[in-house]
Amino acid sequence: MAVHETLYEVMRQHGITRRSFLKFCSLTAAGLGMGPEFAGKLAHALETKPRTPVIWLHGLECTCCTESFIRSGNPLAGDVILSMISLDYDDTLMAAAGHQAEELLEQTIEKYDGQYVLACEGNPPLNEDGMYCIQGGIPYVEKLKHMADHCKAIVAWGSCASWGCVQAAKPNPTRAVPIHKVIRDKPIVKVPGCPPIAEVMTGVLTYMIAFDRLPPLDRQGRPLMFYSQRLHDKCYRRPHFDAGQFVERFDDEGARKGYCLYKVGCKGPTTYNACSTVEWNDGLSWPVKSGHGCIGCAENDFWDKGSFYSAVTTAGFSAGAEATADKVGGVLAGAAAIGVAAHAAASVVSHMTGKQSEESSNG
Amino acid sequence: MSSTTAASGPGTSSLKPVYVYEAPVRIWHWTHAISIIVLSITGYLIANPLPALHGEASNHFMMGYIRMIHFIAGYVFAIGFAVRIYWAFVGNRFSRELFIPPVWSREWRGHLMHKIKFNLFLTRKMEKTVAHNPLAQVAMWFFNVLVGLFMVVSGFALYGEGLGVGSWADRWFGWLIPMMGSSMEVKMWHTLGMWLLIVFAIIHIYMAVRSDIMGRESCVSTIIGGWRYWKDDQP
Ligand code: HEM
Ligand code: SF4
Ligand code: SF4
Numbered sequence: 001m002a003v004h005e006t007l008y009e010v011m012r013q014h015g016i017t018r019r020s021f022l023k024f025c026s027l028t029a030a031g032l033g034m035g036p037e038f039a040g041k042l043a044h045a046l047e048t049k050p051r052t053p054v055i056w057l058h059g060l061e062c063t064c065c066t067e068s069f070i071r072s073g074n075p076l077a078g079d080v081i082l083s084m085i086s087l088d089y090d091d092t093l094m095a096a097a098g099h100q101a102e103e104l105l106e107q108t109i110e111k112y113d114g115q116y117v118l119a120c121e122g123n124p125p126l127n128e129d130g131m132y133c134i135q136g137g138i139p140y141v142e143k144l145k146h147m148a149d150h151c152k153a154i155v156a157w158g159s160c161a162s163w164g165c166v167q168a169a170k171p172n173p174t175r176a177v178p179i180h181k182v183i184r185d186k187p188i189v190k191v192p193g194c195p196p197i198a199e200v201m202t203g204v205l206t207y208m209i210a211f212d213r214l215p216p217l218d219r220q221g222r223p224l225m226f227y228s229q230r231l232h233d234k235c236y237r238r239p240h241f242d243a244g245q246f247v248e249r250f251d252d253e254g255a256r257k258g259y260c261l262y263k264v265g266c267k268g269p270t271t272y273n274a275c276s277t278v279e280w281n282d283g284l285s286w287p288v289k290s291g292h293g294c295i296g297c298a299e300n301d302f303w304d305k306g307s308f309y310s311a312v313t314t315a316g317f318s319a320g321a322e323a324t325a326d327k328v329g330g331v332l333a334g335a336a337a338i339g340v341a342a343h344a345a346a347s348v349v350s351h352m353t354g355k356q357s358e359e360s361s362n363g
Numbered sequence: 364m365s366s367t368t369a370a371s372g373p374g375t376s377s378l379k380p381v382y383v384y385e386a387p388v389r390i391w392h393w394t395h396a397i398s399i400i401v402l403s404i405t406g407y408l409i410a411n412p413l414p415a416l417h418g419e420a421s422n423h424f425m426m427g428y429i430r431m432i433h434f435i436a437g438y439v440f441a442i443g444f445a446v447r448i449y450w451a452f453v454g455n456r457f458s459r460e461l462f463i464p465p466v467w468s469r470e471w472r473g474h475l476m477h478k479i480k481f482n483l484f485l486t487r488k489m490e491k492t493v494a495h496n497p498l499a500q501v502a503m504w505f506f507n508v509l510v511g512l513f514m515v516v517s518g519f520a521l522y523g524e525g526l527g528v529g530s531w532a533d534r535w536f537g538w539l540i541p542m543m544g545s546s547m548e549v550k551m552w553h554t555l556g557m558w559l560l561i562v563f564a565i566i567h568i569y570m571a572v573r574s575d576i577m578g579r580e581s582c583v584s585t586i587i588g589g590w591r592y593w594k595d596d597q598p
Binding site for chain 2: 016126165218219224228230233240241243244246247251254259269295299300311312313323329332333335336339340343344346347350351
């Protein structure tokens with residue numbers, strides 16, 4: 001395999017026609033929120049630049065990111081991207097197995113040192129020297145560090161790799177940590193969600209390998225084109241929120257009329273993701289559209305924020321009794337009121353006894 | 364009683380009244396109080412909305428108005444705070460007490476201990492204070508300066524989420540959200556901050572009225588008129 005091979009050549013070898021290739025380019029341009037002229041640029045880049053290999057690693061995870069990815073709403077995008085990434089290493093998707101597969105990793109390092117993109121699904125557990133996730137006889141955390149040493153950039157797929165997700169939820173017995181807690185010297189693009197939306201995944205990956213640079217990121221390392229707004233900012237039920245029309249119970253009139261789900265725990269106002277615009281399953285639907293609030297799966301530690309059916313978090317108070325800020329605050333304010341009343345009563349008593357002693361000393 | 368001196372006002376003491384709270388400080392005190400009341404009511408209703416309204420969504424803007432009032436009051440609160448900080452630089456010496464309790468002063472610490480003892484009924488001797496008594500000063504510093512500042516920063520961080528990435532509020536205050544974990548945490552602490560301010564308000568009002576009735580100097584009238592009057596002649 002020559003190093004200067006382009007992605008376009010790879011796609012043609014996989015039986016993708018030029019027509020499909022161009023369609024893919026315009027769809028991806030649209031998906032990334034770019035103008036029509038961007039499609040041509042994308043096609044040009046894929047035709048002329050040497051391809052960037054992608055290594056796809058799996059740590060502690062449920063593999064839902066891969067499941068989402070291979071169901072990319074647009075089959076074309078799926079085919080194209082799969083033909084690009086299956087070339088190198090993805091232990092779930094590739095044909096090779098065992099030693100043969102592990103050898104591929106070393107070959108990639110030899111051939112493409114410092115040039116490949118490392119896509120990480122799942123995360124490394126650190127307790128017991130990482131032995132809660134062993135691959136090919138070594139802890140996953142070591143494999144991850146080894147591959148990261150030689151990569152150009154990292155894509156952290158899903159909430160596991162980005163934040164920690166369910167395996168890192170309290171009390172986190174295996175001490176699973178997101179990628180950025182282990183790898184500190186490489187650029188990391190976070191693509192959170194449990195799983196992330198397929199079109200978001202293919203869009204981010206295509207951008208990175210076609211243009212050989214990171215997409216614009218927010219403070220926390222998420223691509224702005226998909227994570228710069230909350231679901232709430234683009235939710236089609238937002239007019240009901242602004243009007244003050246809420247579902248109070250899942251079987252009430254408001255639920256039938258499609259009112260806002262804020263009061264039954266929708267996390268749309270605090271969740272950054274593209275669900276309310278890109279939607280799921282080829283734009284078929286997304287949770288709010290089907291009548292259920294967002295559970296905030298793309299947010300940091302969403303498992304530890306209390307009930308999925310309450311919009312207020314219990315985080316920070318969950319050590320013992322579960323309590324919300326309103327409960328804690330109500331108790332504090334009540335205590336202050338009682339304290340003040342008691343102090344006032346004591347003041348009166350003290351004042352009166354003070355007077356008496358003054359009088360008795362005077363007299 | 365020397366009611367002949369014009370400035371001695373309603374006091375029953377011959378000691379000279381002191382001009383403590385200058386007009387900007389008094390105006391700030393009351394806009395601050397009103398904005399906290401408005402922010403607390405609207406904030407509570409944002410977290411716990413009123414029962415659903417029925418009919419067409421286009422006929423109502425209930426939540427929208429509640430949020431709008433919250434944001435306007437938020438601006439009043441924040442700008443008032445900024446002006447008050449400015450006044451601490453240019454105002455009289457009392458205007459700085461809110462921001463810098465002189466913890467380095469042995470005398471001040473002595474007064475603080477005395478005030479704590481007094482409020483715990485461990486001593487009956489009342490000391491006179493010209494501006495804030497030391498205990499009130501510490502409480503003010505924590506609740507007004509620290510919590511107030513946090514409410515401004517967290518409030519505008521949340522406001523920046525609505526204005527969008529790259530907006531001025533996001534650029535200036537948005538860093539708070541990743542620092543605290545996520546916007547849910549920011550909302551939780553923003554709400555908790557509200558309750559701390561409510562706790563402060565309860566105690567603050569009680570203490571002010573109490574020292575007006577039982578103290579040796581004027582209190583409530585001072586924040587209205589600015590002058591501190593004395594009720595007796597002893598030091
Ligand atoms: C005394 C000061 C303040 C109090 C007591 C207060 C109270 C509250 C409360 C209780 C909430 C609801 C939080 C939740 O949904 O869990 C809230 C939300 C909010 N506050 Fe404040 N707040 C204060 C100051 C400010 C300031 C200065 C701003 C700046 C503009 C601000 C902006 C916001 C925003 C943007 C929200 C979120 C609204 C939404 O989710 O739709 N707040 N506030
Ligand atoms: S359903 Fe959720 S995301 Fe939609 S407007 Fe209501 S709170 Fe926001
Ligand atoms: S709607 Fe919320 S919980 Fe559902 S996938 Fe989107 S971000 Fe995750």
